[in-house]
Amino acid sequence: MNIEKLFNMQRGLDRYIEEGHNLAGKDLFDQKTLALLVEIGELANETRCFKFWSTKGPSERNVILEEFVDGVHFILSLGIMAGFDQDKPVFEAGAVDQTKQFILVMESVHAFHKEKTKSNYEQLMNRYFALGDLLGFSPDEVEAAYVAKNEVNYERQKSGY
Numbered sequence: 001m002n003i004e005k006l007f008n009m010q011r012g013l014d015r016y017i018e019e020g021h022n023l024a025g026k027d028l029f030d031q032k033t034l035a036l037l038v039e040i041g042e043l044a045n046e047t048r049c050f051k052f053w054s055t056k057g058p059s060e061r062n063v064i065l066e067e068f069v070d071g072v073h074f075i076l077s078l079g080i081m082a083g084f085d086q087d088k089p090v091f092e093a094g095a096v097d098q099t100k101q102f103i104l105v106m107e108s109v110h111a112f113h114k115e116k117t118k119s120n121y122e123q124l125m126n127r128y129f130a131l132g133d134l135l136g137f138s139p140d141e142v143e144a145a146y147v148a149k150n151e152v153n154y155e156r157q158k159s160g161y
């Protein structure tokens with residue numbers, strides 16, 4: 001995965017969205033943090049990993065991958081805002097349970113929101129990509145899905161989303 005390319009694409013998309021909504025230069029850190037938490041919740045819902053009360057299986061793999069890369073967008077965007085857009089994800093060892101990994105990722109989002117340090121950002125990124133690995137997505141698949149969704153996000157802005 002070429003993370004530098006993804007950071008560059010995210011920078012371009014964020015600029016496009018912010019200029020289109022007259023928000024250039026605005027501090028959108030809280031909004032993007034909440035957006036990321038919502039995306040993680042949506043992703044968990046599609047996996048249904050925690051729904052012990054239901055017999056229904058997970059959504060289609062592509063649906064889950066698309067939700068996953070929505071989260072990648074906001075993680076990259078937060079890294080850009082905080083000046084940590086050089087970070088390379090490392091899969092955190094020991095991720096074996098989807099539900100536990102979702103909780104760890106959410107804890108990392110809160111930790112990074114509280115203290116915008118490089119180590120908190122790295123932990124968030126590593127845990128999120130370890131979750132992707134646990135969900136069965138290869139780095140190349142994540143990159144391709146990110147590129148596709150980035151394009152969709154431009155189209156949505158152009159069509160008045």
Ligand SMILES: O=c1ccn([C@H]2C[C@H](O)[C@@H](COP(=O)(O)O)O2)c(=O)[nH]1
Nearest residue numbers: 013014017069070073074077149153
């Ligand atoms: O500043 C922004 C705002 C939104 N998005 C992208 C990330 C997700 O892919 C998508 C989320 O949009 P919803 O479908 O949840 O509205 O928008 C960005 O990349 N940057």
